[in-house]
Amino acid sequence: MSAHAFTPGLVERESRIIFAGGMKMQSRIWKAAVWTAVMCSAAACASAQQNAPLPGVTTKEGDFIAHDFKFSDGQTLPEVRLHYTTLGTARRDASGRVSNAVMILHGTNRAGRVWFTPSFAGVLFGPGQLLDASKYYLILPDQLGAGLGKSTKPSDGLRGKFPHYDYSDMVRASQILLSQGLQVDHLHLLIGASMGCMEGFLWGESNPKDMDAMLLLSCLPVEVASRNRMVRKIMVDDIRLDPGWNNGNYTEQPYGLRAALGHLLVVGSVPSRWQKEYPTAAAADKYVNDYIEQNMKTTDANDFMYQYDASRNYEASKDLDKIRAKVLLINPQEDFWNPAELGIAEEEIKKVKNGRFVLLTLPESYGHYTFFQAASWQKYFAEFLKEVEK
Secondary structure: OOOOOOOOOOOEEEEEEOOOOOOOHHHHHHHHHHHHOOOOHHHHHHHHOOOOOOEEEEEEEEEEEEOOEEEEEEOOEEEEEEEEEEEOOOOOOOOOOOEEEEEEOOOOOOOOHHHHHOHHHHHHHHOOOOOOOOOOOEEEEEEOOOOOOOOHHHHHOOOHHHOOOHHHHHHHHHHHHHHHOOOOOOEEEEEEOOOOHHHHHHHHHHHOOEEEEEEEEOOOOOOOOHHHHHHHHHHHHHHHHHHHHHHHOOOOHHHHHHHHHHHHHHHHHHHHHHHOOOOOHHHHHHHHHHHHHHHHHHHOOHHHHHHOOOOOOOOHHHHHOOOEEEEEEEEEOOOOOOOHHHHHHHHHHHHHHEEEEEEEEOOOOHHHHHOOHHOOHHHHHHHHHHHHHH
């Protein structure tokens, strides 16, 4: 029997994703969930499809309806749909608590399905791998408001009248999904990347008993300020100040969204890799044109703006000493969003009682999105899991 049998408001659908030999499936997942999500170089996509295959894995998708959800801005929605995908089976210990749950939080404006990219799932989810789906109960939520996901978001209908949620609202929504929807009251491991990494710090501080350990990838626990904040404000203003946005009541995507996507492309860039991949003006122009064309088809301006604005009051550094879980933070050397040269992570992790930081210096960097390339950091993850499971 599943951990959430007979849960009111829960609807599930079962499917089977075949990775072994299924390159067409891999390609569709990668293109729809990663390339069109935000930012990914063509070489990164191609490389991801060359990772070790994953045998057929049964997945379940479902929706949980949270009623009378109150946002931090004071607004309330009578219903909030929280979509998720799970792999594996929940197992309970002698006390009845689920002991093998792993939740993986995606980055800004993405969806839980991005984790099915072969460079992540093909390296981690298979038999004998670090997150073997036959051993762990893997939970991949579509976070509240995320544009590519199926959870409640502005583009569902409220548009510019949607509550101005922040990261604390998103964390609370994931907590409700976990405890009320899936009937899981404890996580063995919380994994978060980029925005999900930042939310991991907040979750570990506000509810320190919720998890045994956290693997956090590509983020910092400090206030979003300096260049990081400037870029977010520029992208939000690209849309908000475009007359075509019309307070969120547009009939076609405003031109400002193109500008915002262009800024996002630049800040997510990997100079060392891109110099090799796009060494001519023609190659660079084609990549930009393809990127904008693809993302304009899959991105909604309101969803995009709300997601990037949600970081406006993020600040986790003051309460890091409240975290009781074991924490491994891994950041790549080449990351525009979280510049390694500032030395922030090295100092902040000292505030976490059981924290460790790894700075990845790679000959072939994928920049901020190195978290999708599990092979590049799994040795540190393996060491961490041994410590967690002692």
